[in-house]
Amino acid sequence: MKKNFLRLVCSMFLIGILCTHLNAFWVLNDPECPFSMARTSFVICYSITESTSQLLQSASEAFLFMNEVEIAEHSGLNIGAALQRIDLAAARVEQALKIFYEIIAISSDASYNLGRIGKLRTFNYEHYARENHLNLEAMSQVGEYLNKGDVLGFYRYHADNLEVLLNILSQIRKDLLAGRLSEKKVLWSLLQQYNTIMTVGNYASLVFYQI
Amino acid sequence: MEKRMFKLTLFSAIIAVSIVYLHGFWAARDPYDPFARKNNSEIGSLITDSAVELLQSASEAFQFMNEIEVVEPNGLISGAALHQVDLAIAKVEDALKIFNEVIAFGSQVGSDEGRIGKLKAFNYERYTRENGLSQETMSLVAAYLGKGNVLGFYQCHTGNLKKLLHILNMIKKDLSDGKLSENKVLGSLLQQYNSTMMFGNYASLVFYRL
Numbered sequence: 174m175k176k177n178f179l180r181l182v183c184s185m186f187l188i189g190i191l192c193t194h195l196n197a198f199w200v201l202n203d204p205e206c207p208f209s210m211a212r213t214s215f216v217i218c219y220s221i222t223e224s225t226s227q228l229l230q231s232a233s234e235a236f237l238f239m240n241e242v243e244i245a246e247h248s249g250l251n252i253g254a255a256l257q258r259i260d261l262a263a264a265r266v267e268q269a270l271k272i273f274y275e276i277i278a279i280s281s282d283a284s285y286n287l288g289r290i291g292k293l294r295t296f297n298y299e300h301y302a303r304e305n306h307l308n309l310e311a312m313s314q315v316g317e318y319l320n321k322g323d324v325l326g327f328y329r330y331h332a333d334n335l336e337v338l339l340n341i342l343s344q345i346r347k348d349l350l351a352g353r354l355s356e357k358k359v360l361w362s363l364l365q366q367y368n369t370i371m372t373v374g375n376y377a378s379l380v381f382y383q384i
Numbered sequence: 385m386e387k388r389m390f391k392l393t394l395f396s397a398i399i400a401v402s403i404v405y406l407h408g409f410w411a412a413r414d415p416y417d418p419f420a421r422k423n424n425s426e427i428g429s430l431i432t433d434s435a436v437e438l439l440q441s442a443s444e445a446f447q448f449m450n451e452i453e454v455v456e457p458n459g460l461i462s463g464a465a466l467h468q469v470d471l472a473i474a475k476v477e478d479a480l481k482i483f484n485e486v487i488a489f490g491s492q493v494g495s496d497e498g499r500i501g502k503l504k505a506f507n508y509e510r511y512t513r514e515n516g517l518s519q520e521t522m523s524l525v526a527a528y529l530g531k532g533n534v535l536g537f538y539q540c541h542t543g544n545l546k547k548l549l550h551i552l553n554m555i556k557k558d559l560s561d562g563k564l565s566e567n568k569v570l571g572s573l574l575q576q577y578n579s580t581m582m583f584g585n586y587a588s589l590v591f592y593r594l
Binding site for chain 1: 439449520578
């Protein structure tokens, strides 16, 4: 009796976790979790959500750093506060990247659902982007991988983007530690890189949810 | 001696102000403030204030996105989500209010013709290509600045802020009804923050380049 009850609780808990992550959709999530093995699908989809969560929190910190830079106009730059924001943002991106390396390693050994790949190949990316007033350039970057059914390639591309972001954050951190603000070009590239990663990842999610 | 001291203080103050003004530059800011009369620094300061509100709003909104990234569908939405959306709305409202003041101000004072001439002569496409930027976003910016229409650009920016506010209010209404907005609405929130900030940032790039 006790054993049955324990099993019931365990399965309810697992279903709960699974449902909890079905709603995740900001960056790169495929609601079908389309790997051939159920367990692999679960792990990968869960990890993508975890990585996205880290990225979103990092962006939130980075915006507060940009805010510190912006208000420096009125009161001068508070290096300590700026450094704290950058440290948190960098730590989150490092975590997001680490999780994504794991995703790539796991999905390299797993096969993607062929029906799903077929749908990715036949999807009209440009038409969808035009119809929904999306940025055609960002969608073409997504289409470059997904149009060939190369989901793993797209994961690698996302990891590369995270690495670029981490490098920018590290550069800014290094300059702050030296008591100065990075040059404008570097600071601007921070906002642009967050935008690129988020937009491209989000467009991939839109495609995954559409097919 | 007193006169020299006064001159030194004044000089230091001017240098300090010019250095400080180099920082406010994330969105839609021209470091040279292309308006004709002496209200320039006031307009520049307002644009900075508005950018500050927008950045803080984005920070709250991204926390909200994180909150719902892991939420259970049709399940309990934490009070934190509604609080974050409320804060994001308040900040965008402030940003919008300030920008309406910028437009009113700018309409009265007129533009600096030299600066407008530079905006018209600037090669937007080449700059974009050379710096690996998005042609699509820059063409939206160039549609205004390429004609020297700084006020039109500001109006477009307020249009972007209004769209953002509309999306946030829809999400707030749904949250108040105890439900999460549909994915299309939630997705448009991220997209609208990105496009609003990029539109402003690309303009800043141009202004600083001139």
